Amino acid sequence: QVRLQESGPGLVKPSETLSLTCTVSDGSISSYYWSWIRQPPGQGLEWIGYFYYTGGTNYNPSLKSRVSISVDTSKNQFSLKLSSVTAADTAVYYCARESEYGSGTYIDYWGQGTLVTVSS
């Protein structure tokens, strides 16, 4: 059973960079697609983007200019960086694994989520 665990600061100042790490246990990161999804308090889910272990990425155009996802296969971790944050970036951030199906990929495992608040 794959387990994912997010870690990182729970408070980030406006205009700074949000940085989170997801550690993958009981499964190799050298396969699959590794994603980030966020959920503002009391709201719905927003897909941020993914990193494929071979180096491919795909980001939500609404965040593309500010987001970066990378993978460290030696540590079985992947990371999210979101720059120039504002209060609108306050949300619970989830990491997730996506598996291939046909020509698409679907989420099968989620981390427990971590709340990041943007405030001075």
Next chain:
Amino acid sequence: DIQMTQSPSSLSASVGDRVTITCRASQGISNYLAWFQQKPGKAPKSLIYAASSLQSGVPSKFSGSGSGTDFTLTISSLQPEDFATYYCQQYYIYPRTFGQGTKVEIK
């Protein structure tokens, strides 16, 4: 972006009821549709992918159907642990998009 619209936004049901939630895509997505369950303060849980395939470990009381633009999630006999918010998501094209959620409450 593909817009996903769920209906209803909320519903009240009793234990033992059969419940159906609808998800409509703004354009055809074949069967690239997933369903998730989220309980308060918890991460979403993956229920269904490819519109009708159950994730490993998900009980058979959950079922999904549909193709193209119209999809349904059905819970055959609602149990106390099923009261939650349910989301659909398309993974046909990027960016992936979710429905706004359907909250299933106890009547």
